[in-house]
Amino acid sequence: MTDSEVGTRSTRQRQAVVSALEEATSFSTAQELHESLRARGTKVGLATVYRSLQRMADAGDVDVIRNDTGEAFYRRCSSHHHHHLICRECGRAVEVSGPAVEEWADRIASENGFSDVSHSLELVGTCNACAAGR
Amino acid sequence: MTDSEVGTRSTRQRQAVVSALEEATSFSTAQELHESLRARGTKVGLATVYRSLQRMADAGDVDVIRNDTGEAFYRRCSSHHHHHLICRECGRAVEVSGPAVEEWADRIASENGFSDVSHSLELVGTCNACAAGR
DNA sequence: TGATTGTCGAGAATGATTCTCATACTCTAG
DNA sequence: CTAGAGTATGAGAATCATTCTCGACAATCA
Numbered sequence: 328m329t330d331s332e333v334g335t336r337s338t339r340q341r342q343a344v345v346s347a348l349e350e351a352t353s354f355s356t357a358q359e360l361h362e363s364l365r366a367r368g369t370k371v372g373l374a375t376v377y378r379s380l381q382r383m384a385d386a387g388d389v390d391v392i393r394n395d396t397g398e399a400f401y402r403r404c405s406s407h408h409h410h411h412l413i414c415r416e417c418g419r420a421v422e423v424s425g426p427a428v429e430e431w432a433d434r435i436a437s438e439n440g441f442s443d444v445s446h447s448l449e450l451v452g453t454c455n456a457c458a459a460g461r
Numbered sequence: 462m463t464d465s466e467v468g469t470r471s472t473r474q475r476q477a478v479v480s481a482l483e484e485a486t487s488f489s490t491a492q493e494l495h496e497s498l499r500a501r502g503t504k505v506g507l508a509t510v511y512r513s514l515q516r517m518a519d520a521g522d523v524d525v526i527r528n529d530t531g532e533a534f535y536r537r538c539s540s541h542h543h544h545h546l547i548c549r550e551c552g553r554a555v556e557v558s559g560p561a562v563e564e565w566a567d568r569i570a571s572e573n574g575f576s577d578v579s580h581s582l583e584l585v586g587t588c589n590a591c592a593a594g595r
Numbered sequence: 596t597g598a599t600t601g602t603c604g605a606g607a608a609t610g611a612t613t614c615t616c617a618t619a620c621t622c623t624a625g
Numbered sequence: 626c627t628a629g630a631g632t633a634t635g636a637g638a639a640t641c642a643t644t645c646t647c648g649a650c651a652a653t654c655a
Contacts, residue, residue, distance in 0.1 A: 336621055336632060358611075372635040377612065397531035397642085398611070412573055421573050427565050435557050436586050439546055444586030452570050452578030470601060470652055492642075506604040511643065531611085532642070596655100603650070614639065621632075 340371045344379040345403075353418030354392060354400035392449055414454035423450070474505045478513040479537075487552035488526060488534035526583055548588035557584070 347360045355363075361376045380401050383389045390404040392411065402411075405422060408429075412421040428448065436444035481494045489497075495510045514535050517523040524538040526545065536545075539556060542563075546555040562582060570578035 338620075338633065340634070356611085370635095374613075374636085375634055378633085381612095393527055393531055396611095397527055397533065399531065412569060412575055412578075414575065415577075421575075423569050423573070425565050425569065428562055431559050431561050432584055435546060435559065436584060439555050439557070440589035441546055441548065441555075441584070441586035442589075442592055443549075444546075444584050446582065446584045448580065448582040450566055450570060450575070450578050450580045452575035455574035455576075458576055472602065472652075474603070490642085504604095508605080508644075509603060512602085515644095530642095598655090599653085601650105601652080604648100606646090608645065609643085611642095612640085615637090617635100619632105619634070622630095623627105624629090625627090 340375045341379050343369045343371050344376055345383075348383075348389065348401065348403045351402070353420055354402045354413070356398055356400055360401070410448045410450065412450040412452065414457055415451050416453055416457040419454055419456075474509050475513050477503045477505050478510055479517075482517075482523065482535065482537045485536070487554055488536045488547070490532055490534055494535070544582045544584065546584040546586065548591055549585050550587055550591040553588055553590075 343364055344360065347364050348355070350363070351360070357373070357376050357380055360380070361371065361373050364371050364376070380389065380391075384391050384401070387406055388403070389401045390411070392400050392402075392413075394400065402420060407424070409422045409424040410428075412423050413419070428446075432444060432446045436442070477498055478494065481498050482489070484497070485494070491507070491510050491514055494514070495505065495507050498505050498510070514523065514525075518525050518535070521540055522537070523535045524545070526534050526536075526547075528534065536554060541558070543556045543558040544562075546557050547553070562580075566578060566580045570576070
């Protein structure tokens with residue numbers, strides 16, 4: 328079995344994880360997704376949620392970010408390269424992209440003799456709705 | 462006791478953690494620092510290493526980044542705002558700063574109605590030494 | 596020196612994530 | 626449609642980094 332052959336079967340559990348992700352409006356942990364599935368009466372094992380998320384992350388179908396305690400958060404995202412602007416209060420996330428940043432990253436990398444550079448970038452702030460509600 | 466009053470005492474253990482950090486040429490985990498202290502014959506508890514690192518991180522004296530498995534890596538850094546360009550093979554880290562990125566982040570944030578925006582950015586690549594050695 | 600109070604250390608506890616392995620299910624060839 | 630092969634699942638154990646607990650110790654200061 329090669330890597331490209333795994334994760335191809337369509338099961339009730341995988342569809343459930345996908346739909347839970349699509350209902351979520353912000354980044355969610357595996358545990359939260361598992362809980363929301365249980366709450367709606369869909370029985371899916373926690374390990375399966377983790378496996379599904381990992382496979383989707385590997386395939387690039389979901390984005391993974393980590394908070395400052397190292398917990399992983401998942402979100403269904405567009406497939407092109409982008410970054411996130413996340414509200415620190417409500418968790419709402421906006422996809423943003425910045426050619427300027429990509430160019431800057433490449434330039435900095437080559438100036439320092441680095442090659443094959445990838446980058447991770449997240450913006451965290453307070454969205455207007457949350458700022459207004461205080 | 463207020464926050465400003467904690468972490469003021471000078472102890473052998475704290476000095477040891479600081480010196481271990483200064484000897485390290487790249488980002489290190491708490492476990493690695495603990496091990497290097499033990500290796501040189503300095504007895505310091507693991508919990509103390511964690512506590513010292515956390516306090517320094519809170520004070521802004523060290524930078525913390527996380528790898529893709531969520532483990533925390535620490536490094537003694539300059540105190541002004543900056544980012545890192547890290548070699549994925551040898552772990553060597555270069556501090557970089559980019560006014561362009563800061564401005565872009567602020568602009569994107571305000572365009573989307575976000576305020577109080579902070580950002581995290583890391584560049585990962587292969588340094589020239591490692592690229593040459595292959 | 597003695598009192599006060601922060602700090603240490605060993606090991607237990609925590610919590611997210613991964614692993615194990617017996618069982619159930621998908622998919623496809625026939 | 627059906628059996629067979631091989632993948633996927635689930636419950637709970639295992640892992641592993643990190644944090645907590647609490648009695649003992651040490652830094653600071655009068």
